[in-house]
Amino acid sequence: MRTLHDADVHEEVGNDQDNQFNRVGLGAVITGEENVEVMDTDSVLKDTQENFCLENFKKMLSDKILDVILLFRSRQNVPYSATVEFVSYMKSFTDVLVGELRSLLRDSLSDNITSALNSISTIFSSFRSEHCIRKLYEDHPQFISPQSLPLGARIENEMTSQGVIKTISRPNVAQYIPISKTLKSLLLNDPLFLSMIIESYNQQRESGIYRKFQDGSKYKSLRFQWDGKNILVFIQLYADGMGLTNPLASAATEHNSTMFYFLVNNLDPKFYGSLSNIHLVAMCNSADLKYDEGLNILLEAIVDDLLRLETDGFEINIPSRGTFQVKAVLSQFTGDNLALNQIFGLTESFAHDYFCPLCYCTREESQKYFKEKHFRCRTPESYKLDVETLLLLREDGQLHIREVKKFCILNRLKFFNIMDNWINDCMHTCLQGIIPYVCGLVLKTLISQKILDIDQINDEISKKFSRLKIDKKNKPGLIKNNGKEGLSFKMSAAQLWAFLRYFPLSFANRIPVDNQYWHLIISLSEIIDIVMAPKLSESMLCYFEVIYASFLLQFKRLYPAASLRPKMHFLVHLPTIVRKNGPMRTFWTMNFERLNGKIKAPSHIINSFRNPQLTLVFRRQCATFNKTLCLKDSVCVNSTIESYISDFLNVDMISSFFDSSAEEIVSLTDSIKINGVNYIVGLFVIVEKSDQGFNFGKI
Numbered sequence: 001m002r003t004l005h006d007a008d009v010h011e012e013v014g015n016d017q018d019n020q021f022n023r024v025g026l027g028a029v030i031t032g033e034e035n036v037e038v039m040d041t042d043s044v045l046k047d048t049q050e051n052f053c054l055e056n057f058k059k060m061l062s063d064k065i066l067d068v069i070l071l072f073r074s075r076q077n078v079p080y081s082a083t084v085e086f087v088s089y090m091k092s093f094t095d096v097l098v099g100e101l102r103s104l105l106r107d108s109l110s111d112n113i114t115s116a117l118n119s120i121s122t123i124f125s126s127f128r129s130e131h132c133i134r135k136l137y138e139d140h141p142q143f144i145s146p147q148s149l150p151l152g153a154r155i156e157n158e159m160t161s162q163g164v165i166k167t168i169s170r171p172n173v174a175q176y177i178p179i180s181k182t183l184k185s186l187l188l189n190d191p192l193f194l195s196m197i198i199e200s201y202n203q204q205r206e207s208g209i210y211r212k213f214q215d216g217s218k219y220k221s222l223r224f225q226w227d228g229k230n231i232l233v234f235i236q237l238y239a240d241g242m243g244l245t246n247p248l249a250s251a252a253t254e255h256n257s258t259m260f261y262f263l264v265n266n267l268d269p270k271f272y273g274s275l276s277n278i279h280l281v282a283m284c285n286s287a288d289l290k291y292d293e294g295l296n297i298l299l300e301a302i303v304d305d306l307l308r309l310e311t312d313g314f315e316i317n318i319p320s321r322g323t324f325q326v327k328a329v330l331s332q333f334t335g336d337n338l339a340l341n342q343i344f345g346l347t348e349s350f351a352h353d354y355f356c357p358l359c360y361c362t363r364e365e366s367q368k369y370f371k372e373k374h375f376r377c378r379t380p381e382s383y384k385l386d387v388e389t390l391l392l393l394r395e396d397g398q399l400h401i402r403e404v405k406k407f408c409i410l411n412r413l414k415f416f417n418i419m420d421n422w423i424n425d426c427m428h429t430c431l432q433g434i435i436p437y438v439c440g441l442v443l444k445t446l447i448s449q450k451i452l453d454i455d456q457i458n459d460e461i462s463k464k465f466s467r468l469k470i471d472k473k474n475k476p477g478l479i480k481n482n483g484k485e486g487l488s489f490k491m492s493a494a495q496l497w498a499f500l501r502y503f504p505l506s507f508a509n510r511i512p513v514d515n516q517y518w519h520l521i522i523s524l525s526e527i528i529d530i531v532m533a534p535k536l537s538e539s540m541l542c543y544f545e546v547i548y549a550s551f552l553l554q555f556k557r558l559y560p561a562a563s564l565r566p567k568m569h570f571l572v573h574l575p576t577i578v579r580k581n582g583p584m585r586t587f588w589t590m591n592f593e594r595l596n597g598k599i600k601a602p603s604h605i606i607n608s609f610r611n612p613q614l615t616l617v618f619r620r621q622c623a624t625f626n627k628t629l630c631l632k633d634s635v636c637v638n639s640t641i642e643s644y645i646s647d648f649l650n651v652d653m654i655s656s657f658f659d660s661s662a663e664e665i666v667s668l669t670d671s672i673k674i675n676g677v678n679y680i681v682g683l684f685v686i687v688e689k690s691d692q693g694f695n696f697g698k699i
């Protein structure tokens with residue numbers, strides 16, 4: 001069945017005459033054209049021999065081997081040495097094959113066949129060593145090599161082989177990929193990317209509806225008008241830390257790294273889930289950013305690149321589409337609260353007054369007031385005043401003013417100011433913050449009231465998830481009772497979210513209807529639904545403001561001794577955040593965290609930890625390069641079988657849908673992944689929306 005929300009994308013591919021690549025798939029049914037003609041073999045052979053071009057043949061062979069190497073290199077669990085061994089094996093294999101063919105054809109060897117066999121024998125020499133393979137990448141015009149960016153040096157003690165401790169200065173180096181280079185490569189090499197950017201300018205926007213960045217006031221303030229030749233790209237930057245080694249091992253934090261990525265806000269949010277739409281900007285050891293020098297050098301490099309992009313930009317020429325002048329602006333900077341505070345030059349503690357990066361609330365005020373209107377919000381002007389005051393008081397030993405520690409270099413950008421960056425990550429704030437905190441307290445109460453017990457909760461949740469299909473892989477872990485410390489939820493963000501979605505469904509019939517603690521969980525469930533919604537209306541934001549204030553009030557009433565966590569305060573800003581930037585889900589860090597997991601996966605097969613950042617960034621760039629060449633990232637099909645359309649019961653419907661005849665062949669699959677979403681036979685999807693509600697269809 002062709003799924004609805006992806007139909008537009010594939011139609012676009014089909015209509016794009018410039019698309020020189022084969023992109024796989026159309027939902028679960030894939031059309032294919034099979035124009036089989038019976039041909040005379042002798043004439044084909046003659047024709048082939050006459051038209052044989054040795055250079056093309058060599059290139060074709062070389063490209064095929066490169067494809068396999070790229071595929072190996074993009075796999076997270078294959079060491080690089082395996083690629084070289086594979087090439088060596090293939091060389092031996094073809095040597096035997098070519099030798100046999102030479103002796104079989106010795107009486108009828110034409111010049112073309114001799115040249116072809118010689119080419120097959122020698123083609124592997126270009127791939128014979130790791131050095132040769134790397135050179136092929138680095139010399140390819142579409143491969144973007146990471147640059148080494150020195151971030152200063154750190155002093156370390158090292159023991160020599162004679163057992164003497166020596167103090168050495170070790171250079172700090174970040175692996176850096178300029179945004180401008182990646183952007184240029186995408187626009188030049190991916191026709192679909194360019195089409196989607198241009199299409200985004202022509203999309204109609206509904207007043208009072210927030211679905212993406214372009215619906216928010218920040219986009220409107222840029223006043224961009226599409227004129228057919230000037231392209232403006234909106235960059236969403238992300239930064240966060242990532243552990244590379246087992247957290248329980250010794251020196252577990254030694255290789256902790258900070259990752260910088262970007263994605264393009266022009267794309268529809270449904271594409272954000274596809275990891276190939278997230279591009280690496282920098283990776284470095286987190287310890288190198290703890291000092292101002294290292295952080296400033298890295299931010300300077302990013303800001304200089306963005307300044308060039310927002311002022312001069314660059315020109316691209318697409319043969320069939322003309323010349324475009326491309327500029328880009330930093331539209332959003334996202335990340336978890338701690339990482340953002342570090343980069344923005346704010347204090348990295350939330351235990352003080354003015355802990356909120358969006359307003360000037362004190363700890364005390366955050367426990368008493370539950371609506372944004374009760375707080376004075378931070379602005380670029382008030383920030384400027386804070387920085388100026390700090391400069392005056394610095395000599396007296398003042399380290400920060402209202403949590404501002406220093407001027408942030410990002411404010412040098414013309415269209416970006418950290419105090420205008422109204423971003424909060426709902427994954428860290430809600431899924432890993434508010435849900436375990438509130439659920440922990442409420443469950444503890446329900447257990448003490450003897451309404452539920454912990455084994456019963458774990459059993460019921462386990463049974464419920466074993467019957468599920470979509471959320472099966474998000475099955476929550478066991479909840480443990482740690483006595484005085486309360487209940488512990490050692491679960492991932494996705495598991496915590498799944499827990500909250502299914503917990504009320506599983507236990508509603510066992511809880512007295514007037515239990516106020518239970519109502520708190522139900523309210524939380526509704527609040528999280530709104531926070532995570534992919535689309536919000538103005539009226540829904542007004543409603544949220546009311547129910548969230550009432551939720552916090554009720555929480556304080558039921559748990560007067562428990563304080564409201566800083567993360568609970570952050571959500572009072574949700575309506576303004578959405579009005580400025582679109583739904584929180586369009587800039588949550590979940591997708592970036594998924595990419596972190598993918599990037600660090602090879603660290604388990606890397607024997608040397610001398611410079612893991614260089615190894616991992618190079619690997620990621622190889623994977624990106626592979627996808628740029630093949631463009632098969634947004635659709636993944638597990639396995640397919642082929643069938644004639646005429647073999648189906650509803651031939652007419654399928655033929656007319658695909659505009660194909662009944663004699664054409666289609667490929668069938670029972671599962672397909674499109675932009676990170678799995679569609680499996682037997683599941684239900686929304687196929688139509690009407691005034692009466694939604695119409696569902698079964699795949």
Ligand SMILES: [Zn+2]
Nearest residue numbers: 356358359361
């Ligand atoms: Zn605030």
